Amino acid sequence: MENKSLSFVDQLAVSGDVVLNLSTMANQTIKLGGGLRQDCDAISVMKAGKLRFSKPNKYWVESSQKRYVPHAEDSVLGIVVDTKTDNFLIDIKGPALAFLPVLAFEGGTRRNIPKFEAGTLLYARVVKANPGMNPELSCTDASGKAAEYGPLKDGYSFECTTGLSRMLLSSLTCPVLDALGKKLSFEIAVGLNGRVWVNGASPSTVIIVANAIMNSESLSGVQQRIMVEKLLQKIQ
Amino acid sequence: MEIDRIDGRTPNQLRPLACSQNILNRAHGSASWSQGETKVLAAVYGPKAGTKKNENPEKACIEVIWKQKTGQIGKLEKEYEMILKRTLQSICILTINPNTTTSVIVQVVNDDGALLPCAINASCAALVDAGIALKHLAVAVCCCLAETGYVILDPTKLEEQVKGEPMEHGIITSVTHGAMPVDDYLHCLERGRSASEKMSAFLRRSLQPKLPSDLSKAA
Numbered sequence: 101m102e103n104k105s106l107s108f109v110d111q112l113a114v115s116g117d118v119v120l121n122l123s124t125m126a127n128q129t130i131k132l133g134g135g136l137r138q139d140c141d142a143i144s145v146m147k148a149g150k151l152r153f154s155k156p157n158k159y160w161v162e163s164s165q166k167r168y169v170p171h172a173e174d175s176v177l178g179i180v181v182d183t184k185t186d187n188f189l190i191d192i193k194g195p196a197l198a199f200l201p202v203l204a205f206e207g208g209t210r211r212n213i214p215k216f217e218a219g220t221l222l223y224a225r226v227v228k229a230n231p232g233m234n235p236e237l238s239c240t241d242a243s244g245k246a247a248e249y250g251p252l253k254d255g256y257s258f259e260c261t262t263g264l265s266r267m268l269l270s271s272l273t274c275p276v277l278d279a280l281g282k283k284l285s286f287e288i289a290v291g292l293n294g295r296v297w298v299n300g301a302s303p304s305t306v307i308i309v310a311n312a313i314m315n316s317e318s319l320s321g322v323q324q325r326i327m328v329e330k331l332l333q334k335i336q
Numbered sequence: 337m338e339i340d341r342i343d344g345r346t347p348n349q350l351r352p353l354a355c356s357q358n359i360l361n362r363a364h365g366s367a368s369w370s371q372g373e374t375k376v377l378a379a380v381y382g383p384k385a386g387t388k389k390n391e392n393p394e395k396a397c398i399e400v401i402w403k404q405k406t407g408q409i410g411k412l413e414k415e416y417e418m419i420l421k422r423t424l425q426s427i428c429i430l431t432i433n434p435n436t437t438t439s440v441i442v443q444v445v446n447d448d449g450a451l452l453p454c455a456i457n458a459s460c461a462a463l464v465d466a467g468i469a470l471k472h473l474a475v476a477v478c479c480c481l482a483e484t485g486y487v488i489l490d491p492t493k494l495e496e497q498v499k500g501e502p503m504e505h506g507i508i509t510s511v512t513h514g515a516m517p518v519d520d521y522l523h524c525l526e527r528g529r530s531a532s533e534k535m536s537a538f539l540r541r542s543l544q545p546k547l548p549s550d551l552s553k554a555a
Contacts (some may be wrong), residue, residue: 112541115464137429137469139489146429146469148543165467167383195383195433232434247553
């Protein structure tokens with residue numbers, strides 16, 4: 101039974117594939133992440149992607165899309181759509197608008213509610229993402245400190261796929277950001293929902309960084325470094 | 337009992353298939369599917385918040401817009417929209433994102449027979465590209481009953497007109513035009529099923545996502 105599930109791990113799985121059979125695995129607790137669902141005794145795939153397994157018992161499907169599926173504890177870049185008495189309505193590229201309570205800021209009280217116009221870009225953390233409900237955001241970390249969350253001023257924001265934003269935020273230093281950081285100085289904020297914000301001293305820096313990131317979607321680490329070198333050579 | 341088809345295919349032979357994904361910049365998912373000369377482009381937007389007035393808010397809603405190549409929108413296009421909507425509703429998991437709408441827009445680029453199956457295949461590929469949760473994939477095949485009672489697969493427009501009675505078939509949806517004896521209908525179903533297997537394999541291969549190679553391996 102272990103051999104069967106191993107053969108699916110790290111392979112492309114398409115909607116409808118049954119990847120695990122629970123009737124052969126008794127007394128085991130398995131955690132299912134995104135992209136998988138349970139149908140009586142069979143675990144089947146909902147979204148096409150690579151099946152991943154992490155010890156001791158977590159399975160999930162990794163895929164890259166233009167839209168975002170909200171999960172708790174993700175850092176996202178949202179755009180303010182509307183203001184209500186208790187919440188800001190934020191668009192995070194998900195199936196529903198997210199709510200940001202007006203008091204969810206460091207030192208937030210009823211007297212100093214921030215005033216955001218429609219179109220303001222915010223860096224926020226997803227607190228709750230329950231199915232069927234609007235996700236809830238917060239501009240503080242778990243202990244109540246601001247921790248870089250909040251509105252982002254100036255700069256340039258663009259959209260990318262969720263897979264690219266995960267790669268930019270991966271724990272290993274991302275090759276494209278590494279190569280750019282050695283020659284240029286810029287500020288960057290990456291949202292797991294497929295939005296990236298870049299700020300730099302001059303517009304040309306910002307444009308180079310944005311183009312390099314957008315081009316690095318399907319390139320390997322070495323190819324990314326080569327691409328960045330070529331881009332930087334063109335301006336010098 | 338060999339039948340001569342105009343383009344020289346055997347009765348069970350499908351036309352060359354081609355599928356490409358993620359071709360439209362702004363759509364959340366898109367795919368183009370062509371069978372021989374028939375080509376259809378499908379674009380998916382969503383899921384977006386809100387449902388239409390008469391739809392159940394406890395389920396996700398799928399909206400299909402059919403755009404034909406030329407001419408005004410008529411009853412045939414509305415019928416295609418309805419068939420496509422019912423088919424897609426049966427493959428999507430509607431309970432995951434309640435109170436949302438997913439729009440599927442189908443644009444006919446060229447019509448040379450077997451249009452509705454081509455559209456179903458294109459829409460399914462576009463839904464997978466957009467990351468909509470599906471119970472399983474769907475493929476569609478067109479079977480045509482010739483005058484002599486022989487079944488041919490994937491007819492061209494010329495074959496559809498001359499021989500009459502095209503019939504698409506999916507395990508989910510079966511659409512028939514014209515009258516035929518029950519035995520012939522079951523015969524068509526069998527042929528259609530075996531052809532669906534070939535199309536399924538093709539769809540799987542063309543859905544290989546373009547993932548960047550693992551950073552851990554490169555470094």
